[in-house]
Amino acid sequence: MSETLVREKTDDATINTAAVERAITSAHQALGGRQKADGHWIFELEADATIPAEYVLLEHYLDRIDTERQAKIGVYLRRIQGKHGGWPLYHDGGFDLSASIKAYFALKAIGDDIDAPHMARAREAILDHGGAARSNVFTRFQLALFGEAPWSATPVMPVELMLLPRKAFFSLWNMSYWSRTVIAPLLVLAALRPKAINPHKVSVRELFVQPPEDVKDWNLGPFRSKWGHVFKHVDTVLRPIVPRIPRKIHDKAIQAAIDFIEPRLSKGGLGAIYPAMANVVMMYRALGVPDNDPRVETAWQSIHDLLVEKEDEIYCQPCVSPVWDTGLSGLAMMEAATGPRATKRDETIEALKRSASWLRDRQILDVKGDWIVNTAPDLRPGGWAFQYENDYYPDVDDTAVVGMLLHRLDPEGNKEAIERAREWIIGMQSTNGGWGAFDIDNDMDFLNHIPFADHGALLDPPTADVSARCVSFLAQLGHTEDRPTIERALAYLRQEQEEDGSWFGRWGTNFIYGTWSVLCALNIAGIPHSDPMIQRAVAWLKRMQREDGGWGEDCASYEGAASGQYKESLPSQTAWAVLGLMAVGERDSDAVKNGIQFLAQAQDEHGEWHEEPYNAVGFPKVFYLRYHGYKQFFPLTALARYRNLGDSNTGRVEVGF
Template identity: 75%
Template sequence: MAADGSAHPKTPLSGEDLDRVVQNAHAALGQRQQADGHWVYELEADASIPAEYILLEHYLNRIDDALEQKIAVYLRRTQSEEHGGWALYHNGGFNLSSSVKAYFALKATGEDINAPHMRRAREAILDHGGAERTNVFTRIQLALFGDVPWRATPVMPVELMLLPRKAFFSIWNMSYWSRTVIAPMLVLAALRPIAINPRQIHIRELFVTPPERVTDWIRGPYRSVWGRVFKGLDSVLRPTLGLIPSKTHEKALKAAIDFIEPRLNGKDGLGAIYPAMANVVMMYRALGVPDTDPRAVTAWEAVQGLLVHKEDEVYCQPCVSPIWDTGLSGHAMLEAASGPKGIAPQATLTELRKASKWLRDKQILDVKGDWAVNNPNVAPGGWAFQYGNDYYPDVDDTAVVGMLLHREGDPANAESIERARQWILGMQSRDGGWGAFDIDNNKELLNHIPFSDHGALLDPPTADVTARCISFLAQLGHGEDRRVLERALTYLRKEQEEDGSWFGRWGTNYIYGTWSALCAFNAAGVSHDDPAVVKAVEWLRSVQRPDGGWGEGCESYEGGSHGTYGESLPSQTAWAVLGLMAAGRRDDPAVTRGISWLAAQQDENGEWHEDPYNAVGFPKVFYLRYHGYKQFFPLMAVARYRNLESSNTRRVAFGF
């Protein structure tokens, strides 16, 4: 059904209809561009981070009651009517850890625990094993409030900071997000501070077994026999921690702080992600650093910068996504301005020049970040995901921005593009793929230690990031890069699923991964009749929904079927038709129906709407909703469909 309730068209859209959809979407997206040229949309996760923000205020005794009441509105709104707890994504199943944190936060804001919504949440939590069965990060949060003993958390001594890169448990073998979260957390675990918690809010009622009587806090999940081996090692190490010499302990604390402070990132915060930033705020308080100290002031301001204020509610983002949003919005705007019927190309070019200038200024050219530990001879040249995160440029963002600057065509972009190309070439892993932030970050056994019950301690190569790098390098067309591309294409072929799809590590999910891979094959000149391409096309056709759209839920990360959902979604439908068009199927009836569905879903303001989450941080643990996806991807898809109408080859001539 269309946004106005009418059925979507059964026949191909007329040229006028296509132009109207593109013009309206282009205008709507253009209105969201900031004065300096960039775009930024909200980035939403589950209830955990808004709840953790409330608990952070109570930890510090920096309580803003008016703000917390607005966050409480958000938490109550996102509570599930079906199971009484909180899910990790829209209409998802009960999640114990998220529910415990949300309940704790609501209680801290003054909610009556006997109110119907609190009672339902408590009953659901107890039915699922109680707070003692929450994940490691939640138990650490509870330990900071004195609700569980520190023995409820795995052994993670701060002395880990002293291990060299070649040591198995070295932080340098972990992902960027793990390093930045763990470093201040190790300081907290060493000092074991207790929250001020001025109102003395505790959640003893959420435990099936009183915390002091729980004897087995570490229960997995065990992904192999190694999980049990590491649990045994945890038990052996625990009584030895007190034997570590005090000088070594002090040296380790200093090593942690020496790691953290160069990476504090000003108002963007450590790693520019909420968990690391909040841990730094608590770490400074535990170290006795006054709140008036410039470091503590800036760390607190960085956390505040993640809050999204609305009229009646507030929530806290996990991070912000301006580079990603600007890159993708720029591609969509450029697509709308392309072709014989391009929209106001001169005006669009002016706006894109502003975006390009803003992006060039954000390129990281003078900081060798953590990625350089494994590849010190490569010059910096990437972009971060956030406004500022110089130690942690993102391979995916760099490829997307590089393709945009190349397509946009301003000669001033040339140096930035070449620096990005050289950095991307240097970031290829040994297996031919690319990870998001590091090279060869793939010591899988680390995901079996008790601390890693989320299974996301690493940043190995993935199909979607690899596909983007192929697309970027192929679009540039340097002959000397062909060997790199062949290795990457081999990797991508190996990663194809039996049904023809690709796993989407950073976007939901197999539709996203398959779109990414098909774009890469097209950009690299792989035949549209190649068996891998044909198999992927047939899979996309097979999961199209009866109404003409596509949809996929986060359940596909949890054993659910590939490429299916209870409704069609604008972002998913756009990825599917973009993938099919990259495979040379612009005139396929499946594409025609998908474009018609998108046109029918556009509202009178030129926008699309979707509530389900469309991306992932850590599968099964942490999911994301990019608020911009529902806007720039449909515009990109409909504009490309229109532009290919007049193409002699019907082949997409660039990588994205």
């Protein structure tokens, strides 16, 4: 264990209750000041260089280039370049080949001289790591669209996949929501094989170790199992067969893709995620649909809505997170307004009533999403999506968080919305007792071994963090008839615990996030704090605490690095740890006191916290996220919870979050 990890050493005298109260008041005011007039919150959601680089290339693909905008994106891309010469997947991370290729390509398209020092360093690093031929599948598709690599560089993905029923081996319905929405337009592109307009004729052949036409094998692995070798052979067998598929079937499959896509188009964009949106815009161009067609205009605008513009730089978000931000901000504000020492309670409740109204208006009640195909045809909708608009794809995590907020705020006034959410979440439980984010039993793992799935995230299986949130919501509601559902989930969570006592965090970094999520669920579900499962988790969290009283975890823990550790303490991670510990009776432990002290001291004069490291994940090892709101609402929740438990007669957390 690192010498920087703390041993319990603090006593009651070191906690300055007045300082804690000042921190709560200041943070409460700061977070409240970020609320929109209609009641919702939204914070930036940042990924790596990939999305802004792809946006630059999309403008060049379409010849819809905004020079001023691209110049500002260039400022952003240069700023986040790593010391290793390339671009990482998260703050201060290691070199990533595919992100670096896209960033280099984008900067060259923007107009950077390839002999400029930053470009020369990037090119050298890319070539040292095998060059563009060794990039991931999505990068090779990008290169093929620009004519920089042959289409043989991409895996066989015939558009005829759109015709397969759910029971078929390679059916899109067996894949996750994000895979379906990204793949459907990509299959059309692969079938039509268009080429970017690329008006400036930008080429990156210098990123290949050998000329792309001389590359013999574009899919060298590494493969995650023997299935990878099997599917590579299948890919080889299919290559000469696919061109011989009758034209009638081919055209029918393209139409099937369009028929899948168009009902799911909205102001939020297809799937409300950038890759799907961009693929749709390129697909329509390939189909000859003019740019002033309403479908194209809607898709194009949805992409622009993702741009974050600062004074001198711009980046593109992978999606937006207003429902998630509003639910979590609302819970933090609610915690701060609770208890005998809370100030501005009435004002906060009135503000949160606006939040509740905004959220109720976005509950999805009349669109049956893809779950109707994936095993639950009779389940009434009742969930919330992550984004402003994504009606086909609500998720149980957002739904549980919003449900807990509405229940805590006004259980009677929000009764109908809460009940519809409860019904939908119960219906979305998977066979093993857990919950995936968007789908039921989406766990056909062999699909993660096909050549197309080199990112290893084609699926949406149940995970501990999402399952814990569902348990927390259902247990907070307290319906006796829901106990069998909760018990199945508790058995799943018990089985998922790691040997060291932690839980894996699929959607937040990482084991600290997962462990916090599960401990909150175990507490509200009534599991005794003396249960060995809980005690192992408590011991693990205490071992991970750092010398300064905080916690931090490196995104590299998804890549095999030690779990629960980082070179610095982070406000969001520290808040998760102390919230988890307080949930299971550790409010007065030295570990919690040290963590609370760290949070109070790390706050700035404006009532906010700062952290550069990323705190979440899209696809482990491939795509990471930085929620800018996490460093604000989680520390406030933790500080207010600490105060409120001290004032409580029971000292027990009575809510699921």
